Amino acid sequence: KQTIKNIDLAQKMTEQAVYIYNNLRTHFSLDLRKPAEVHLNPNIKYKSYRKNNVNLPELTI
Template sequence: TEFAESNGIMMRMTEQYDPYENAIAERINRTLKYEYGLRNCIKNTDIAPQITKQAVSIYNNLRTHFSLDLRKPAEVHLNPNIKYKSYHRNNVNLTELLI
């Protein structure tokens, strides 16, 4: 947490460790691991941060995403007028549903 605070990173954590509570982050982690080879054992821990930083940069600046209509995340982030799909769940009160 000290590293995050000193670098202006706001931390958000789920209440319990459950991949379904943080599915979007888990999906991005999986993409980074399998598409960019981060799941492979990196023997030199000095280069691990550099490799991870490069993979995240590619993911955000070069890789197009279907959910963003084949745009890049950085492009969508910088233009608030671009519409995109959101996978956030709507809060539904299940006791009100009639089956």
């Protein structure tokens, strides 16, 4: 386990992870498409794994 001691490095690592997740990584629930690709084309249908009766607690910041 390592600690990131520099906030700038932590922000860059987070931005990189989000970019990879949204632009490079394919998702099975999106029929192996990338989220950015689906976001730009609203006509693409995808499978939702969300249960309709789930009540999530509110997140307060």
